Each structure stands twice: as structure tokens, then as C-alpha cells.
Amino acid sequence: VKIQPYKANSAKRRKLNEKLVGLIAKDQQPLTIVRDQGFREFVAELDQNYTLPSTKSIREKLIPRVYNNSIHD
16 A cells, blocks of 8 residues: 655644644643654654654744744634
8 A cells, every 4th residue: 555645735734733742742842752753653653644853843833833823823
């Protein structure tokens, strides 16, 4: 079975990224958790179509986006 990663602007990828940011914030995890081999393997087992974002993307794009969305809800 060929794996088709979620497109960058897909609703599923946005939701998973939002949940990842929530996990990092709520559980006080370092942004570098996305580089940890065990975490990467776990995520791949849960959803092979999800590509983890880089720490730079989390820091510069995802955290501000999730924060801005949360204050406007």
C-alpha cells in the first residue's frame, strides 16, 4: 500500500498539527519531541499519512496559528 501524505493545507493535517501543539503545551514537552525516534515511530504507527512538522515550523508557524485561533474562538 502506497502512503499518501496529507497535503499541507488539508483539514486532517491542520487538525493533527493543532493536537500536536496542544500536546506540547499541555504536557510541557520540548519542541524537539518531533525528532525523537520513539515518538516518530509511535506517530507513524497511528497514522502513516501524517508527516510531523519540523521544530522550526512548530515554533514559527503552528504555535502562533493555534494561539491566534484560540483567542478568536
